[in-house]
Amino acid sequence: MPLALEEQEQVDRLKDFWSKYRNVITGVVTAALFAYAGYSGYQWWRTSQTTSASQLYETMVTAVGKGDKEQTLRAADDLQKEFGGTPYAAMSSLVAAKIAADAGDAAKATDYLRWVAKNASNSGYSALGKLRLVTQLIEQGAAKDFAEADTILKEKPIIGFEALWLERRGDWYLAQAKVADARASYEAAWKQLNEVKEFPEEARRLLKVKLDAVGGSSR
Incomplete structure (x- = not known):
């Protein structure tokens, strides 16, 4: 059935509009799809990261229970490297710092605490890292340690x-x-x-x- 004149004009205008702007429209739609896919992918990645980090943290907790210092510190190091954006990395580094300090390795303990102070994704863990770092530096007692502690406390x-x-x-x-x-x-x-x-x-x-x-x- 032939289109009415008015309907034909609307179709012609739509064709003309699509001819002029189809590349722009296609680009916007494609970008939106990529954005959604990227967001969904990020959500999946973040969930995957948290799950994997929690499993590694459980491994560390088991190592602590066994008194296995080497495995404990290795797990903490792996959490820093692979899952630094998760809370588990800061939690494990705080534990590792205590274990290193108890073992007489002040330098290693200080490194863990510095990492937490600088990289913790949670402000509470960051604060704990800084406070414990200050205590560690005071215990070490060198002039440079007091200076570093002073800088932190001025924040x-x-x-x-x-x-x-x-x-x-x-x-x-x-x-x-x-x-x-x-x-x-x-x-x-x-x-x-x-x-x-x-x-x-x-x-x-x-x-x-x-x-x-x-x-x-x-x-």
Whole structure:
């Protein structure tokens, strides 16, 4: 059945439009499809990464339970290299740092903590890495270690860790026999800690011991 004149004009306009813009339209649709495929692929990759990382982390936990230091540290290294964007990498490096420190390998422990401080995908793990790194550096006690710890402590504390930041600054002062400065930092930390009720009681007890040691007030 022949098209009406008006309908034929619409068809002709559509053909003309498609002739002019088909490359653009095809490009946009193709780009959208690639974008969707890329997003879906990324979601699959991220899920796959997390699953694989969790399996490797379980291997590490088993090694820790067996007291196998070499396998523990190897698993932590593999998590850093292959799954650095997952929380498991930071978790494993914190554990590995403790094991290395307990084994007397301060340099290795420091390396793990530096990695967490710089690369942790979670701000909480990053804060823990920095705080433990400061403690490790203070224990090492060289001038360059104190300087590195000072640089970290001058950073803005991650929200929720302000009290611990002040406590570590007190430790930094005390290690250099600056008792008055240490006392001031501990008292400021105590005040902050009392404003954050969810902090573990053990953290309060430890800080109070430090305050008492320098003649500070915990009121």
